[in-house]
Amino acid sequence: MPDATLMQRLHEILGEAGMITDADRLAPYLVDHRDLVRGKAPAVLRPSSTEQVMAIMRLASAHRFGIVPQAGNTSYCAGATPDGSGEQFVLSLERLDKVRAVDPLDAALSVDAGVILKHAQEAAEAAGLYLPLSLGSEGSCRIGGVIGTNAGGLSVLRYGMTRDLVLGLEVVLPDGTLVNDMKKLRKNNTGYDIRQNFIGAEGSLGIVTGAVLKLIPMPTRRSTAWVELAPGVPLAEMLALVRRETSDLVSSFEFITARSLALVAGEGGRLKSGTGGVILVELSSSSRHLPIEEVLEGAMGEVVEAGWAEDVIIAQTEAQRAGMWRIRETIPEGEKRFGGSVKHDISVPLGSTVDYLARGGALVAAYDPTLELSVYGHVGDGNLHYNVLVPPGEDRLAFTDRIGRELAPRLYDLAVGMGGTFSAEHGVGRLKRGLLQHYADPGRYRVLRGIKGLFDPLGVMNPGAMVDPSAGLGD
Numbered sequence: 248m249p250d251a252t253l254m255q256r257l258h259e260i261l262g263e264a265g266m267i268t269d270a271d272r273l274a275p276y277l278v279d280h281r282d283l284v285r286g287k288a289p290a291v292l293r294p295s296s297t298e299q300v301m302a303i304m305r306l307a308s309a310h311r312f313g314i315v316p317q318a319g320n321t322s323y324c325a326g327a328t329p330d331g332s333g334e335q336f337v338l339s340l341e342r343l344d345k346v347r348a349v350d351p352l353d354a355a356l357s358v359d360a361g362v363i364l365k366h367a368q369e370a371a372e373a374a375g376l377y378l379p380l381s382l383g384s385e386g387s388c389r390i391g392g393v394i395g396t397n398a399g400g401l402s403v404l405r406y407g408m409t410r411d412l413v414l415g416l417e418v419v420l421p422d423g424t425l426v427n428d429m430k431k432l433r434k435n436n437t438g439y440d441i442r443q444n445f446i447g448a449e450g451s452l453g454i455v456t457g458a459v460l461k462l463i464p465m466p467t468r469r470s471t472a473w474v475e476l477a478p479g480v481p482l483a484e485m486l487a488l489v490r491r492e493t494s495d496l497v498s499s500f501e502f503i504t505a506r507s508l509a510l511v512a513g514e515g516g517r518l519k520s521g522t523g524g525v526i527l528v529e530l531s532s533s534s535r536h537l538p539i540e541e542v543l544e545g546a547m548g549e550v551v552e553a554g555w556a557e558d559v560i561i562a563q564t565e566a567q568r569a570g571m572w573r574i575r576e577t578i579p580e581g582e583k584r585f586g587g588s589v590k591h592d593i594s595v596p597l598g599s600t601v602d603y604l605a606r607g608g609a610l611v612a613a614y615d616p617t618l619e620l621s622v623y624g625h626v627g628d629g630n631l632h633y634n635v636l637v638p639p640g641e642d643r644l645a646f647t648d649r650i651g652r653e654l655a656p657r658l659y660d661l662a663v664g665m666g667g668t669f670s671a672e673h674g675v676g677r678l679k680r681g682l683l684q685h686y687a688d689p690g691r692y693r694v695l696r697g698i699k700g701l702f703d704p705l706g707v708m709n710p711g712a713m714v715d716p717s718a719g720l721g722d
């Protein structure tokens with residue numbers, strides 16, 4: 248527990264509204280989104296300005312206490328939960344919640360890092376533009392977390408991950424130095440691109456306090472198809488065909504297996520799964536002159552001709568389209584209702600997804616044929632959420648632990664062996680740091696540690712997340 252003078256100093260910096268020390272109010276900040284990890288903290292620090300963040304970091308470096316940055320607290324890997332020592336402070340971004348500016352000509356949005364993603368989307372829309380970042384948790388996740396985890400989501404295929412959408416950043420370094428790189432330039436070849444170090448760093452190098460995000464013209468037209476797949480469809484070839492025949496207007500290409508669909512059954516009327524699952528494909532365009540409905544129909548005709556679809560339903564109304572997306576987006580909730588799942592957020596090269604589905608299924612069946620899988624995801628990005636449902640009556644945490652030790656390594660080995668990865672879009676956090684050390688190329692891991700040591704030599708930033716400097720390099 249920090250001494251009274253330190254708490255007093257923090258209180259002077261932040262004021263009454265800027266600090267939470269009361270146990271009841273602290274509780275939600277100390278548990279991760281999936282209720283897998285519970286930590287302790289003497290206080291949650293809630294700065295309302297970049298200057299306050301700078302003052303906190305100066306103090307943290309002087310007194311060597313750990314700071315765990317937290318945005319919307321929706322991490323899937325416990326990236327924003329303090330450890331159990333009671334010595335790390337949570338720094339919540341929630342009061343840094345102002346939209347700073349929208350610039351329609353530069354198509355750029357400047358925000359504080361605590362702005363909720365949905366509010367950022369709304370600010371862009373008010374200017375007739377679109378922020379192409381769409382996630383299930385967009386109503387509660389915050390820009391700082393989206394940047395810290397390099398979040399992916401539902402339209403990566405067309406617009407890229409978060410790192411492709413960040414034009415500028417404002418960051419406070421562990422010693423309190425401000426890095427102001429809030430430029431909205433598309434071109435700026437003036438030395439190392441230090442922004443990219445902080446994107447996907449999970450708050451382990453500094454605290455992102457502001458960002459300039461790239462916007463695009465509002466996709467006012469969307470056309471969406473629910474494709475009930477025949478068995479054994481070569482998904483990468485199907486994607487290639489749809490991209491080619493739609494002139495690459497595909498913004499989403501999502502896969503849903505029958506089991507995942509059944510978890511949200513009842514939501515979709517006549518929507519069902521084909522024998523090989525479902526592809527939800529969406530085209531989007533900002534042009535009034537492009538007949539995207541016809542383009543989609545044409546492409547779907549070819550999909551049927553190739554023998555890949557048992558049925559194709561093209562949404563005829565916005566309500567139908569929303570219904571299709573509701574099914575896809577509520578699968579995680581469906582898993583929760585069922586009793587939870589052990590999540591494996593893997594990605595493999597596009598051409599290997601079908602092979603992964605077959606071999607992963609065989610691995611699971613060999614381990615325990617009674618286990619049920621909920622598999623779905625952003626197959627257009629090679630990203631599968633390969634989730635094992637917690638069997639009814641099993642203790643969720645004990646099951647998660649057992650699968651993590653006994654089955655997950657086989658599933659990750661399979662993905663990595665195919666040239667894939669054990670974390671596609673959910674990050675590393677505290678849950679996967681051992682996996683990072685295990686699977687990363689030794690040279691790459693050495694560089695990761697070098698970067699951590701360079702930015703955070705005292706180890707005050709999100710200690711224990713992602714790169715663990717206390718762990719050996721294995722040589």
Ligand code: 2HG
Pocket residue numbers: 383576579590624632634
């Ligand atoms: C999604 O794609 C999210 O819906 C959550 O990434 C995935 O809960 C999951 O496994």
Ligand code: ZN
Pocket residue numbers: 400624625632672
């Ligand atoms: Zn996902």
